[in-house]
Amino acid sequence: MNQPNTTPATLFDKLWASHEIVARDGESLLWVDRHYVHEGSFHGFNQLDRRGAKVAEPALTFGVADHYVPTHRSAGGPIANPEIARMVDTFNKNVANHGIRSFGLNDRRQGIVHVVGPELGLTLPGLLIVCGDSHTSTHGALGAYAFGIGASEVAHVLMTQTLWQKKPKRMRITVDGRLADGFGAKDIALSIIAAIGANGASGHAIEFTGAAIRAQSMEARLTLCNMAIEAGGRCGMVAPDATTFAYIEGREFAPKGEAFERAVRDWSQLATDPGAQFDHEVRIDASRLAPVVTWGISPEDALPIDGRVPDPAGETNADRANYIRGALDYMGLTAGEKLTDIAIDRVFIGSCTNARIEDLRAAAAVLAGRVSKVPGMVSPGSSSVKRQAEDEGLDRIFREAGLEWVDSGCSMCVGINGDIVPSGERCASTTNRNFRGRQGAGARTHIMSPAMVAAAAVAGHLADVRPLTVGRKV
Amino acid sequence: MEKFTRLTAIACPLAVENIDTDQILPARFLKLKRDGAHAKALFHDLRFDASDNEQPQFPLNQSPWRQAKIIVSGANFGGGSSREAAVYALFDYGIRCLIAPSFGDIFSQNAAKNGLLTAVTGESDNEALIAALNRDTSQTVSVDLEAQTIVCGKLSIHFDIDAARRTRLLNGWDDIDLTRSFHAEIEAFKAAHVRQQPWVIPGHGQSD
Numbered sequence: 001m002n003q004p005n006t007t008p009a010t011l012f013d014k015l016w017a018s019h020e021i022v023a024r025d026g027e028s029l030l031w032v033d034r035h036y037v038h039e040g041s042f043h044g045f046n047q048l049d050r051r052g053a054k055v056a057e058p059a060l061t062f063g064v065a066d067h068y069v070p071t072h073r074s075a076g077g078p079i080a081n082p083e084i085a086r087m088v089d090t091f092n093k094n095v096a097n098h099g100i101r102s103f104g105l106n107d108r109r110q111g112i113v114h115v116v117g118p119e120l121g122l123t124l125p126g127l128l129i130v131c132g133d134s135h136t137s138t139h140g141a142l143g144a145y146a147f148g149i150g151a152s153e154v155a156h157v158l159m160t161q162t163l164w165q166k167k168p169k170r171m172r173i174t175v176d177g178r179l180a181d182g183f184g185a186k187d188i189a190l191s192i193i194a195a196i197g198a199n200g201a202s203g204h205a206i207e208f209t210g211a212a213i214r215a216q217s218m219e220a221r222l223t224l225c226n227m228a229i230e231a232g233g234r235c236g237m238v239a240p241d242a243t244t245f246a247y248i249e250g251r252e253f254a255p256k257g258e259a260f261e262r263a264v265r266d267w268s269q270l271a272t273d274p275g276a277q278f279d280h281e282v283r284i285d286a287s288r289l290a291p292v293v294t295w296g297i298s299p300e301d302a303l304p305i306d307g308r309v310p311d312p313a314g315e316t317n318a319d320r321a322n323y324i325r326g327a328l329d330y331m332g333l334t335a336g337e338k339l340t341d342i343a344i345d346r347v348f349i350g351s352c353t354n355a356r357i358e359d360l361r362a363a364a365a366v367l368a369g370r371v372s373k374v375p376g377m378v379s380p381g382s383s384s385v386k387r388q389a390e391d392e393g394l395d396r397i398f399r400e401a402g403l404e405w406v407d408s409g410c411s412m413c414v415g416i417n418g419d420i421v422p423s424g425e426r427c428a429s430t431t432n433r434n435f436r437g438r439q440g441a442g443a444r445t446h447i448m449s450p451a452m453v454a455a456a457a458v459a460g461h462l463a464d465v466r467p468l469t470v471g472r473k474v
Numbered sequence: 475m476e477k478f479t480r481l482t483a484i485a486c487p488l489a490v491e492n493i494d495t496d497q498i499l500p501a502r503f504l505k506l507k508r509d510g511a512h513a514k515a516l517f518h519d520l521r522f523d524a525s526d527n528e529q530p531q532f533p534l535n536q537s538p539w540r541q542a543k544i545i546v547s548g549a550n551f552g553g554g555s556s557r558e559a560a561v562y563a564l565f566d567y568g569i570r571c572l573i574a575p576s577f578g579d580i581f582s583q584n585a586a587k588n589g590l591l592t593a594v595t596g597e598s599d600n601e602a603l604i605a606a607l608n609r610d611t612s613q614t615v616s617v618d619l620e621a622q623t624i625v626c627g628k629l630s631i632h633f634d635i636d637a638a639r640r641t642r643l644l645n646g647w648d649d650i651d652l653t654r655s656f657h658a659e660i661e662a663f664k665a666a667h668v669r670q671q672p673w674v675i676p677g678h679g680q681s682d
Contacts, residue, residue: 018671021663022656027638029656031663033674043508043558051650059676083505122676134556134580150558150584152649160653162660166636168579198492199550199576232553234579252677259672259679266671298492319548323491414555416501423524435496435554437519 008273010170011239012205015145015270019128027164034122035061035157036113036131037100039068039091044132044154045098055098057161062122063095063102064113068417071379071406073105081418098158109252111382111408114138114352118222119382121251125240125267130157135352135432136235137228141221142248143240143270145205148229168234169279171204172272175212177287182469184362184449185220186354186430188212188284189227190292190302196282198300201233204280207272208238212286218247219358226353230299230432239271293339293448293462294434296327301434303339305452305464311335330436331444332426339462342446345425347376347403347457348439349450351413354430355381357388359450363430364394366454366468367401373460376403377419379411401457415440428456476589477646478619481570483543485615485626486533487604493547494554495581499563501555508562516563536611544615546573546603552581552592561588571617573624573633575600586639589646591619593633602629619644 009017021029035057037044048055055061068087070079079085088105095102103109109120114135117123125143130136132154139146149163157163175188193200206228213221221238228236238244245264248254255263290304303310309328312335315321328335333342349355349363360380378398380386386408389395395405412419413431415438421427423442430453431438434445446462455465503515521532528535534542545564551574552560561584564572571591582592595603606626607613616625617633619640624631641647653660672678 018667022659025638025641026636029653029660031660031667034676040504040557046508062676087505124673126671127674132556134554148556148580150556150561150580150587152558152584152587156649156653159650160660161664162653164638164649164653166638198553199578202550202576203579229554232550232578255673255677256679263673263678266673298494300492319489319491326490414501416504433494433496433554435494437500438496441500441502441519441524 008276010272010276010278011143011207011237011270012145012170013276015126015128016167018126019145021162027166029162030128030165032130032157032161032163033060033127034117034129036117036129037061037063037095037154038066038113038131038133039087041132041154042090042094043151044158045094047152047155048158051159053159055100055158058099060161061100061158063091063100063104064116065091065102065104065110066112067410067414069105069409070417071409071411071419073407084417108383111384112352112355112410114226115356115381115385118142118218119251119384121248121254124248124254124263125244125270130163134229135226137233138222138226138352140228140235140237141218141225142244143237143267145235145237147235168203168205171201171206171233171280171282172278173206173208173282173284174210175208175284175286176210177212177285178215179212179286179289182451182465183289183291184451185216185223186227186449187289187292188286189224189230190294190299190447191289192282192284193227193231193299194292194302195284196231198230198298199232201228201231204233206231206233206236208236213238214241217358218243219356222356223353227299227432240267291449291452291465293446293452295331295333295339295446297330297434297436299432299434299447301327305339305462307339309333309335309337309339340464341461343426343461344374344428344446344456346374346421346427347372347453348412348427348429348431349453350377350379350381350411351431352381352410353432354450355379355385357385359430360385360389360394363450363454364397365472366451366458366465368397370401370458372402372457374457376457377406377412378403379406380408382408403457412439414438421445428453428462475587475646475648478570478589478591478643480616480618481543482614482616484538484541485544485546485607486539486542487607488533488545488547489604491548492550492553495552495557495560495578496554498552498560499557504557504559506559512559512562513566516567538612543568544571544573544617545569546600546607549575551577553578556580558584561585561590565590573600573603586642587649589643591617591635591643593617593624593635595624595631595633599631603631
């Protein structure tokens with residue numbers, strides 16, 4: 001699809017080159033193939049309206065209602081909270097006024113934008129994809145260049161279908177070895193972030209590669225690329241392969257027939273050339289990983305489940321000791337206590353990170369025939385995932401375990417639709433951020449894989465999932 | 475957009491790493507319109523307690539830092555969520571310059587689109603600046619974007635910023651007009667892009 005390159009190029013270099021319109025003052029103007037908008041994109045639409053401008057490419061723009069949608073809506077009827085109803089109404093008006101195709105509250109295809117895009121075949125290898133949400137890095141799992149943008153950039157893309165960007169540096173994270181059963185992509189992601197830090201990939205485009213990545217399902221790659229932003233990365237990506245092509249084929253907006261064959265030929269070129277240079281290389285061995293949980297207030301505060309809460313007294317660096325003290329104070333933890341002694345008040349299984357069908361299966365495999373000691377909520381990543389899970393009987397397993405089975409949305413990951421963790425309560429969560437107040441003011445969040453959340457539910461405290469999966473298919 | 479050339483003002487130290495955008499603007503304030511009360515939402519859950527009383531230990535609640543137009547923070551300021559409202563909250567409060575060893579990528583991009591300077595310093599320079607501000611809280615800091623310098627008393631340090639961001643801030647430019655000046659290039663690119671890779675169009679081949 002591109003001119004043959006004489007110098008070896010990385011996957012990211014190829015994606016950058018195929019979208020560059022002009023270069024100027026250290027930045028390039030890039031063409032955008034897909035722009036996803038949601039209720040939170042209203043600032044961007046308001047900027048557009050203030051200029052009296054039109055959406056440049058409505059056919060390349062897609063709307064999904066996810067951030068504010070209620071998750072208890074099966075009964076139908078209007079949205080009870082007027083402020084939230086206003087957010088969803090504003091979204092509906094914005095997409096309708098600008099002729100943008102959208103998957104709103106009552107559409108069968110509604111769900112979290114980063115689940116829906118790949119699911120509908122809108123997200124494809126080789127595309128440049130943006131959305132006013134930091135977890136847009138998710139879509140890179142299919143071999144796309146996908147990144148989150150702010151409201152002013154949303155407005156710019158709406159008006160011009162382009163964006164000015166400085167080319168990021170390139171980082172390759174190679175995950176060798178084989179991941180043992182019961183370990184999820186989340187364990188890989190959190191282990192990487194703990195190793196390189198929450199801004200370890202700042203200013204970089206990350207390519208994930210290696211035997212463990214090649215062996216991953218599409219769902220697992222989506223989880224991994226989703227968390228690239230939690231390492232500070234501008235985007236995360238995996239070169240497309242047979243797994244990717246099999247995932248895409250037949251999806252609603254994917255190329256069909258002859259067009260699909262042609263696309264696969266092009267997509268097969270999207271790989272890093274042998275000898276291509278990266279600015280930064282990281283290697284980890286998947287076979288040496290243990291299931292991981294977070295103890296603090298940043299995703300980098302992650303440790304293997306058999307560890308202990310860090311002790312600031314053991315820190316030589318005063319700033320680091322201060323940071324740990326602050327985190328322990330907020331989280332209500334004691335230095336040196338065993339992670340498995342941390343009792344929880346509730347669980348949440350959901351979000352663009354870990355609410356795809358495979359995630360729900362992994363949690364259900366642990367919960368089947370068991371009861372959760374704490375209340376909790378399961379919100380599937382999309383309405384399609386919800387239907388599929390119900391066809392497989394997973395909803396029954398969650399309900400019988402005592403968890404609530406609700407509709408799809410961002411829900412308790414960002415806590416703006418009314419689903420929050422009450423102040424002072426501790427939640428084991430499949431989400432992506434354990435920031436102070438992320439799940440509600442004063443909420444204490446421990447992030448981990450869906451299987452580990454299920455183990456915490458069964459135990460009533462943070463727990464190693466491995467003993468619970470003995471003799472079970474996970 | 476407001477220009478940024480030079481600024482001399484009170485600077486408030488926040489000597490903590492990883493101040494994410496959820497801290498800068500908690501999610502429940504995301505519904506605010508641009509003309510809404512973003513200043514009050516700034517660092518809301520750090521500045522105020524559950525009964526909306528000021529937390530006296532938070533630096534911005536202390537004199538003279540309450541009047542700060544500059545914040546000096548630890549590394550990775552503004553990581554996390556892409557919410558541009560975090561920038562609106564800082565701007566509406568009166569902050570015009572942030573100084574830190576590193577910033578969240580999306581955050582600093584958003585800042586540059588709103589006339590807010592993110593100045594990247596070396597770790598040790600940043601520590602020296604915070605120490606100086608804590609020694610004498612009343613002294614002002616002068617930031618010169620043209621020269622890329624920060625001066626505080628006898629301390630003079632260099633800061634980094636991307637060339638394009640610097641140009642944009644110095645001139646108060648807005649991208650849209652610049653981009654529209656490339657209309658012909660954009661149209662030509664689009665035509666070639668779709669011709670070379672027809673599958674970039676959603677649903678390509680479905681009517682074949």
